Amino acid sequence: MDDDQNNNLNTSTSIAQVKSYSDHLLMHHSRQLFKVLNATMAEFPALNGQSFSYAVLQFPNGTINPLHTHPRSSELLFVLMGSLEVGSIDTTNKLNAKDPAFALSAFGSASPGTGSVPNSVFNTTINDQVMALSFKTDVAMPTVHKIKSGFSS
Numbered sequence: 001m002d003d004d005q006n007n008n009l010n011t012s013t014s015i016a017q018v019k020s021y022s023d024h025l026l027m028h029h030s031r032q033l034f035k036v037l038n039a040t041m042a043e044f045p046a047l048n049g050q051s052f053s054y055a056v057l058q059f060p061n062g063t064i065n066p067l068h069t070h071p072r073s074s075e076l077l078f079v080l081m082g083s084l085e086v087g088s089i090d091t092t093n094k095l096n097a098k099d100p101a102f103a104l105s106a107f108g109s110a111s112p113g114t115g116s117v118p119n120s121v122f123n124t125t126i127n128d129q130v131m132a133l134s135f136k137t138d139v140a141m142p143t144v145h146k147i148k149s150g151f152s153s
Contacts, residue, residue, distance in 0.1 A: 002097075018062075033060070033063060034065050035059075036065075037055065038053070038054075039055065040053040040055070041053065041110040044070060048110055051108060051109060052106065052108065053073075053107045053109060053110050053111070053112060056105075057086065057101075059102070059103070063074045066114070066116060066118060068114050068116055069114075070115070071113045072109045072113045073107040073111075073112030073113070074108045075105050075107055075108075075112070077103055077105050078104045078108045079101060081102040082101030082102060083101060084103065086098075089100035090144065122148050128144050132144050
C-alpha cells in the first residue's frame with residue numbers, strides 16, 4: 001500500500017473511532033450541560049515545552065460554552081459532529097443550537113488557560129456606576145445588580 005492510501009486509511013479509521021466515541025459520550029450523558037475534557041499540561045505534564053494541547057468538547061442540544069478567552073494561546077476548533085452557532089445569539093436572545101455537537105479544540109500552547117468573560121467582568125469590585133456607564137444602562141435599574149447577583153457565592 002502506498003503512503004497516500006495508508007494516510008487515507010489512517011484518517012478514515014481515526015474519524016470512525018472519534019464518531020464511535022462521540023456516540024458513546026452523547027448516549028451516556030443525559031444531563032444537558034456543556035462538557036470539556038482537557039488534554040493540557042495540567043493533565044499531562046509531558047506536554048511542558050511542547051507548545052500544543054487539546055480539549056474535547058461535548059455540546060448536548062441547547063447548551064452553550066460561556067464567553068471566554070484563552071490568554072496564553074490561540075485556538076483552532078474542529079467540529080467533528082453536529083453544528084455549532086459560534087458567537088451567535090439572535091436579537092430575541094435565542095441560541096440557535098438544534099443538534100448535539102462534538103468538537104475538538106487545538107491550542108498553540110501546552111497551558112492555554114481559560115478566562116471567563118462574564119466572571120471577569122461581573123464578579124469584581126468594579127463600581128456599579130462604572131459598570132452601568134460601560135453597558136449603557138442606569139444604576140437605578142436592576143440590570144447591573146441582577147447580573148452581579150448571579151456571580152455571588
